Each structure stands twice: as structure tokens, then as C-alpha cells.
Amino acid sequence: GQNIDQPTEMTATEGAIVQINCTYQTSGFNGLFWYQQHAGEAPTFLSYNVLDGLEEKGRFSSFLSRSKGYSYLLLKELQMKDSASYLCAVREGGSYIPTFGRGTSLIVHP
Amino acid sequence: DADVTQTPRNRITKTGKRIMLECSQTKGHDRMYWYRQDPGLGLRLIYYSFDVKDINKGEISDGYSVSRQAQAKFSLSLESAIPNQTALYFCATSEGSNQPQHFGDGTRLSIL
Numbered sequence: 232g233q234n235i236d237q238p239t240e241m242t243a244t245e246g247a248i249v250q251i252n253c254t255y256q257t258s259g260f261n262g263l264f265w266y267q268q269h270a271g272e273a274p275t276f277l278s279y280n281v282l283d284g285l286e287e288k289g290r291f292s293s294f295l296s297r298s299k300g301y302s303y304l305l306l307k308e309l310q311m312k313d314s315a316s317y318l319c320a321v322r323e324g325g326s327y328i329p330t331f332g333r334g335t336s337l338i339v340h341p
Numbered sequence: 342d343a344d345v346t347q348t349p350r351n352r353i354t355k356t357g358k359r360i361m362l363e364c365s366q367t368k369g370h371d372r373m374y375w376y377r378q379d380p381g382l383g384l385r386l387i388y389y390s391f392d393v394k395d396i397n398k399g400e401i402s403d404g405y406s407v408s409r410q411a412q413a414k415f416s417l418s419l420e421s422a423i424p425n426q427t428a429l430y431f432c433a434t435s436e437g438s439n440q441p442q443h444f445g446d447g448t449r450l451s452i453l
Binding site (some may be wrong): 239261262264266272276281320322328329330331340 | 384445
């Protein structure tokens with residue numbers, strides 16, 4: 232089975248940088264996804280990491296360390312519209328389906 | 342038009358009723374999934390299907406059943422609804438295990 236841990240809630244200021252962490256304990260590892268979900272809406276895909284290192288996509292970056300069972304999502308130049316939940320999903324070795332963490336609710340204030 | 346369409350978007354019903362939630366997709370993906378989302382619990386997998394003749398239980402399949410009528414359609418049924426099945430339900434599709442999932446807009450289900 233999997234144990235995926237994310238902070239429940241974070242707050243940050245518009246224009247700042249925030250790092251949302253995700254730690255996991257799995258039997259094997261086959262990839263990690265990050266999704267964004269605005270309240271009452273569908274999750275939308277942000278990034279996928281399967282190898283160690285940093286993946287950058289505009290204002291959003293995602294980092295993975297497989298040896299530490301650790302990933303983070305880095306959001307730069309925060310905007311009010313970034314207020315949302317951020318979901319980490321891990322695909323364990325031997326599984327075709329990722330398991331979702333409980334998500335981190337990010338509140339961006341002026 | 343949305344690539345993954347769920348109907349209905351909202352439903353209020355009574356305990357004991359049979360309910361069907363429908364999902365259709367135009368993405369041409371073989372893999373389809375049903376999740377429920379509850380506050381503080383994240384997305385939990387109910388059932389998934391990798392092909393028209395393939396049905397697999399997820400983490401919380403008790404009290405639910407599914408039907409994969411065609412590649413594009415995957416429906417979820419609650420045979421006899423109970424109040425603790427009140428939740429936000431999402432259908433999703435994907436192209437493969439290393440590909441992201443694409444979610445419908447969700448069905449908000451309330452069981453009184």
C-alpha cells in the first residue's frame with residue numbers, strides 16, 4: 232500500500248513563491264503527478280515526474296527525489312487565481328493506477 | 342464541447358433509490374475511471390476499466406457497480422443509495438499509465 236502525505240493548507244502572498252511538499256512511502260515507484268483543482272471544479276494536470284530532478288513549466292516547477300520519497304511543486308510569482316487545491320498522485324511499482332494524496336489547499340492573499 | 346462529459350451535474354435523491362451517473366468521452370482513450378471526493382479525504386478510486394470488456398474494483402467499490410457500454414461510455418450505479426454516498430463524483434480518462442488523467446466536471450450527489 233501507499234502512504235502519501237501533503238500539508239492540509241498553506242497561505243501565501245500575491246507575487247511570492249510557495250513550495251508545496253509531497254512525501255510518499257511505496258513499494259516501488261513508477262511516477263508522480265501533480266494536479267490543480269479549483270473549488271467545485273475538475274482537477275487539471277500540472278506535471279509528471281518519473282526521474283529525479285526539476286521539471287519547469289512557466290511559473291510552475293516540480294521536483295522529485297526518488298531516494299527520499301519526496302516531491303515538491305514550486306509556484307512562482309503567485310497570482311490570486313492560484314488559490315486552489317494541489318493534489319499529489321503517486322503510481323506505485325506494479326500498479327497501473329496512481330493513488331491521490333488528500334491535497335493541499337493553497338490560499339493566496341493580496 | 343468538453344472532452345469528458347458527466348451527467349447529471351447535480352442530483353438530490355432519497356435513501357434506497359437506484360441512481361446512475363453517466364460519463365462519456367471524445368478523447369478516444371481506452372482507460373476510464375470513477376472517483377469520489379469527500380472533504381479532507383481526497384480522490385478515492387471506485388472502479389476502473391482499461392477496455393470495453395474490462396472492469397476492475399478500486400479502493401472503495403462496495404455499494405457501487407459500473408458498466409462499460411462502449412469505449413466512450415462508462416456509467417456508475419448506486420443500486421440502493423445511502424446517505425454516506427453523498428459526495429462529489431468524478432469520471433476520468435487516460436491514454437496510458439504514464440499519461441495524465443483527464444477529468445469530467447463532476448456530479449454532486451446528495452442522498453437524503
